[in-house]
Amino acid sequence: MSTMDLDQYKKAWDNQPESVQKLSALDIYKMSQSKSSSIVKWIFIIGILEFAFWLSINYIVTKTGGFEPYEQLNLMGFLNYTTYLHYAVILLFLLLFYRNYSAISTIDNTKTLMKKILKARKTVKWYVYYNIISVVVLSLIFNILIINTPDGFALLTGVENTNLTGGKMIAALIITQVFIVGIMVLILWLIYYLLYGILLKKLNKNFKELSKLEEDNK
Amino acid sequence: MDKKTEKSFLLDFEKNQNIVHKVCRIYTTNQDAHKDLFQEITIQLWKNYEKFRGDSKFSTWMYRVALNTAISLYRKSTRTIKTQDISDVAFKIKSNDYDDTEERQLKALYKAIHLLNDIDKALIFLYLESKPYKEISETLGISEVNARVKMNRAKEKLKNTLNP
Numbered sequence: 594m595s596t597m598d599l600d601q602y603k604k605a606w607d608n609q610p611e612s613v614q615k616l617s618a619l620d621i622y623k624m625s626q627s628k629s630s631s632i633v634k635w636i637f638i639i640g641i642l643e644f645a646f647w648l649s650i651n652y653i654v655t656k657t658g659g660f661e662p663y664e665q666l667n668l669m670g671f672l673n674y675t676t677y678l679h680y681a682v683i684l685l686f687l688l689l690f691y692r693n694y695s696a697i698s699t700i701d702n703t704k705t706l707m708k709k710i711l712k713a714r715k716t717v718k719w720y721v722y723y724n725i726i727s728v729v730v731l732s733l734i735f736n737i738l739i740i741n742t743p744d745g746f747a748l749l750t751g752v753e754n755t756n757l758t759g760g761k762m763i764a765a766l767i768i769t770q771v772f773i774v775g776i777m778v779l780i781l782w783l784i785y786y787l788l789y790g791i792l793l794k795k796l797n798k799n800f801k802e803l804s805k806l807e808e809d810n811k
Numbered sequence: 812m813d814k815k816t817e818k819s820f821l822l823d824f825e826k827n828q829n830i831v832h833k834v835c836r837i838y839t840t841n842q843d844a845h846k847d848l849f850q851e852i853t854i855q856l857w858k859n860y861e862k863f864r865g866d867s868k869f870s871t872w873m874y875r876v877a878l879n880t881a882i883s884l885y886r887k888s889t890r891t892i893k894t895q896d897i898s899d900v901a902f903k904i905k906s907n908d909y910d911d912t913e914e915r916q917l918k919a920l921y922k923a924i925h926l927l928n929d930i931d932k933a934l935i936f937l938y939l940e941s942k943p944y945k946e947i948s949e950t951l952g953i954s955e956v957n958a959r960v961k962m963n964r965a966k967e968k969l970k971n972t973l974n975p
Contacts, residue, residue, distance in 0.1 A: 599970055605916035606939045611829055614845075618821040621828070624850045625857035631884035699855045699879045700862055700872070703933070704952030707883050792886070795929070799882050802930045806957050 633697050633710060635792055640690055640717045647724050648683070651676075668738065679727065686720045707800045714789065721781060728777070732770050739766065812861060820860045823869045824853075830870060831877050833940075837924055837932050838881040852880045874937070875950050882929050923972040931965035938962060 616624075693713040699706065740763055812820070831852050835845045856876050863872050924935055930951075937947045948958040 598974065599966060602916050602920045602973065603939055605913040606920060607941075608913055609917050611832075614832060614849075616825070616828055618825045621821055621824050621853060622817075624853040627850055627854065629851060629854045629858075630886060631851060631855070631880070632886055633884055635886070698859065698862070699876045699884065700859050701879075702875070702950060702952030703879055703882055706879050706952075710883060795886075796883055799929045802928055803951065803953065806953075806960055 632792060632796060633694075633713075636710065636714055636717075637694055639788065639792075640694070640713070643717055643721065644683070644687060644690075647720075651679070668735075675727075675731065682723060683720075686716065686723070690716045690720070704800075704803055707796060707803070710796060711793075711800065714793065718785070721785075725778065725781065729774060732774070736763075736766060736770070812857075816861065820857065824856065824873075827870050827873055830873050830940075834877040834881055834936065836921060837936055838885070838929070840925055848881060848885055851885055852877045855880045855884065871946065874940070874942070878933050878936070878950065882933060919973060923969055926972055927965065927968060930961070931968060934958070934962050934965045935969055938966070 690713065693709065693716050697706065697709045697713060701709065831849055832845075834852070835848045839845045839848050856873065859876060863869070924932055927935060933951065934947065937950065942950075944955050944958050944962075947962070948955040951958065953961070
C-alpha cells in the first residue's frame with residue numbers, strides 16, 4: 594500500500610465534521626470547575642497518606658509505651674536523638690515531595706511530564722525505604738544491646754525466671770522480629786505493587802514506549 | 812483567575828474545542844469515557860491557562876495539554892476491544908452532498924487508530940492535524956529524528972491495519 598492511500602484517509606480526516614457534542618462556554622465553565630481525578634492527584638493523595646501512616650505509627654509506638662524497654666536499658670538519650678533525626682528526615686522528604694509534586698505541569702512536553710510524575714512517586718518510594726531501613730537498623734542495635742546486657746531479656750519481657758536461656762532466648766527474639774518485619778514488608782509490597790502498579794501501569798508503559806528509540810540508538 | 816482571563820479562556824476554548832473532541836475520540840471508544848476525558852482535559856487547561864500567557868498559539872498549547880492529559884494523566888486505561896464499533900461516535904453531517912466514501916474512510920481510520928498504542932496515537936493524530944515535525948518533537952519531548960522514525964513506524968502500523 595502506498596502513502597497515497599494514507600493521504601486519502603487524511604483528506605477524510607480533514608473534512609470530518611465538527612462534533613455534535615459541541616459545548617457552550619457555560620458547559621466548559623462547569624466542567625472546568627469539577628474535581629480532577631488525574632494520576633497526579635492520586636499520587637499526591639497516596640503520598641500524603643503514606644506520610645501520615647508512618648507518622649501515626651511513630652506516635653502510637655511512643656504513646657503506648659513501646660519505648661519502655663529502651664528506658665529500662667537506659668537507651669532514652671539515644672532514642673531521643675534518633676527521633677529528632679527521624680523527624681528532620683521526614684521534613685526533608687515532605688519538602689522534596691512537595692517540590693517534585695508542584696513541578697509537575699501539563700505545559701511541559703510529554704516526556705518531561707512523565708519523568709516528573711515518576712520522580713514525585715520515587716520520593717514516596719524512598720521515604721518508605723527509609724522507614725523500613727530505620728526499623729531494621731534500630732531493631733538490630735536493640736538486639737545487640739539486649740544480648741550484651743545481663744538479664745536483658747528479663748528486663749524486656751518482665752519475666753524473671755524464664756526457661757529460655759542463652760542461644761534459645763536470642764533465637765526467640767530474632768524469630769519474633771523477623772516475623773514482624775516480614776509482615777510489614779509484605780504489607781508494603783502489596784501497597785507498592787498493587788496500588789502503584791495499577792495506578793502507573795499505563796504511564797510506565799507509555800514512558801517506555803516514548804523512550805524506546807533513544808535507547809535503541811545508543 | 813480574574814473575570815477577564817476567565818472570559819478569554821472560555822472564548823478560546825469554545826472556538827478550539829474540536830481539538831479536544833478529536834483527542835477524546837482517539838483515546839476513548841465510548842461516550843462516557845469521551846466525556847470523562849474531555850472533563851479532565853478541561854480541568855487541566857483551566858488550571859494552566861494563567862501559565863500559558865500566549866507565548867504560543869492557544870491551539871498549539873491546547874494540543875499539548877490535551878495529549879498530555881490523555882497519555883499521562885488520565886487514569887482509566889483505554890484498552891480497546893478489537894471488535895469495538897465506533898458507531899457511537901457521532902458525526903454531524905454538514906450537508907446532503909456529504910461524501911459517503913469519506914465518512915466510511917473516517918470510521919475505518921478511527922477504528923485503526925484505536926488499535927495503536929498511546930504514543931503512536933499521538934503521533935498519528937499530529938500527522939493528521941498537519942503538524943510539522945518540529946512541533947511534534949517539541950510536544951512529545953523527543954528529538955526530531957526520533958519523531959520521524961517513530962512516525963514512519965506508526966504510519967506503517969496504521970496502513971497495515973487499514974489494508975491488511
